[in-house]
Amino acid sequence: MTQPAILALEDGTVFEGVSVGAPGLSVGEVVFNTAMTGYQEILTDPSYARQIVTLTYPHIGNTGCTGQDDEAAQAWAAGLIVRDVPRRPSSWRSQVSLPEWLLARGIVAIADIDTRKLTRLLRDRGAQNGALMAGEIDAEKAVEAARKFPGLKGMDLAKEVSVRAAYPWRDGQLDLDSNRFARAEAKYKVVAYDFGVKRNILRMLAERGCDVTVVPAQTSAADVLALKPDGVFLSNGPGDPEPCDYAIAAIREFVSRKIPTYGICLGHQLLGLAVGAKTLKMKFGHHGANHPVIDLDTGRVMITSQNHGFAVDESTLPANARVTHRSLFDGSNQGIALTDAPAFSFQGHPEASPGPHDVAPLFDRFIQAMDSGR
Numbered sequence: 001m002t003q004p005a006i007l008a009l010e011d012g013t014v015f016e017g018v019s020v021g022a023p024g025l026s027v028g029e030v031v032f033n034t035a036m037t038g039y040q041e042i043l044t045d046p047s048y049a050r051q052i053v054t055l056t057y058p059h060i061g062n063t064g065c066t067g068q069d070d071e072a073a074q075a076w077a078a079g080l081i082v083r084d085v086p087r088r089p090s091s092w093r094s095q096v097s098l099p100e101w102l103l104a105r106g107i108v109a110i111a112d113i114d115t116r117k118l119t120r121l122l123r124d125r126g127a128q129n130g131a132l133m134a135g136e137i138d139a140e141k142a143v144e145a146a147r148k149f150p151g152l153k154g155m156d157l158a159k160e161v162s163v164r165a166a167y168p169w170r171d172g173q174l175d176l177d178s179n180r181f182a183r184a185e186a187k188y189k190v191v192a193y194d195f196g197v198k199r200n201i202l203r204m205l206a207e208r209g210c211d212v213t214v215v216p217a218q219t220s221a222a223d224v225l226a227l228k229p230d231g232v233f234l235s236n237g238p239g240d241p242e243p244c245d246y247a248i249a250a251i252r253e254f255v256s257r258k259i260p261t262y263g264i265c266l267g268h269q270l271l272g273l274a275v276g277a278k279t280l281k282m283k284f285g286h287h288g289a290n291h292p293v294i295d296l297d298t299g300r301v302m303i304t305s306q307n308h309g310f311a312v313d314e315s316t317l318p319a320n321a322r323v324t325h326r327s328l329f330d331g332s333n334q335g336i337a338l339t340d341a342p343a344f345s346f347q348g349h350p351e352a353s354p355g356p357h358d359v360a361p362l363f364d365r366f367i368q369a370m371d372s373g374r
């Protein structure tokens with residue numbers, strides 16, 4: 001039996017639809033993502049913590065869900081909004097349907113709403129705080145809950161979603177013939193900060209010969225240096241980068257010791273903050289798998305995967321930080337490299353998952369930096 005569900009926005013707009021996930025109330029910032037594939041990777045990406053994601057692609061759930069596609073140990077998105085869920089999934093890899101998967105994880109989700117109208121509203125007015133309610137409905141309560149959500153600005157979520165203890169990671173990519181994750185010979189010792197790390201990043205490091213130790217967000221530089229890493233990786237993650245003072249302090253230490261350092265998304269913003277730049281909150285951010293970004297060194301345009309609501313303010317970068325990439329959608333900063341240390345970072349997602357692989361060679365640049373460091 002279908003249960004009713006609503007989406008309420010802080011501006012008082014209420015959308016009515018049907019529940020396709022767990023019953024209950026969930027609040028967060030409502031953002032739209034334009035990727036056509038990868039709903040499970042999106043829902044398990046820790047960077048979506050406290051965000052309710054609406055997917056602009058209209059048919060979501062077609063290929064079901066499989067544990068192999070999880071980007072983290074749990075679903076992190078605060079909720080899901082879609083136009084249409086198929087009656088049954090169809091894929092040889094599918095273990096459960098998307099609604100079953102959402103229900104089992106307690107994720108509130110709504111279908112049958114006009115996601116084009118919602119997306120235009122978010123694009124015109126900017127990302128809004130919202131509340132999803134499924135099962136027992138009370139629109140007034142939902143609007144009130146949406147208004148009570150304090151917003152992501154100033155929110156340090158990296159330390160909330162991070163692991164509690166360090167662990168090793170050696171899995172490479174999934175080999176569909178053997179249905180196993182490959183393993184490569186490890187040549188480099190890499191410490192990866194988990195600010196909300198996606199598994200595909202760890203896989204891409206492992207397949208390039210990195211013996212990765214994943215450490216909690218608040219691990220001190222001294223504890224990392226004691227592991228004698230060839231390089232340090234700064235992961236993606238949710239929330240505002242600015243309050244993550246523990247990470248910013250640690251990164252300063254790696255930079256001053258000229259340890260090869262590579263950051264993605266939140267990691268990029270944190271490297272920017274560590275060298276003295278400022279970050280800002282964007283109107284509705286970048287969430288999708290088709291964003292053109294120019295590599296300023298080569299003039300090449302890459303189609304990239306994106307998921308961020310904050311950005312490095314280019315005008316505040318110090319002289320020792322070179323701009324390497326820029327968004328061709330809005331001219332915002334997409335990458336930096338330090339001129340006096342082997343540290344660089346990218347705002348989008350070179351690991352994709354979901355998305356095109358145009359930026360994957362940045363992982364090789366990190367390997368080269370570790371080679372030259374030896």
Ligand SMILES: NC(=O)CC[C@H](N)C(=O)O
Pocket residue numbers: 047235236237238239240241264265266267307308309310311
């Ligand atoms: N994917 C990420 O790492 C996102 C970084 C940050 N939370 C932002 O919204 O900009």
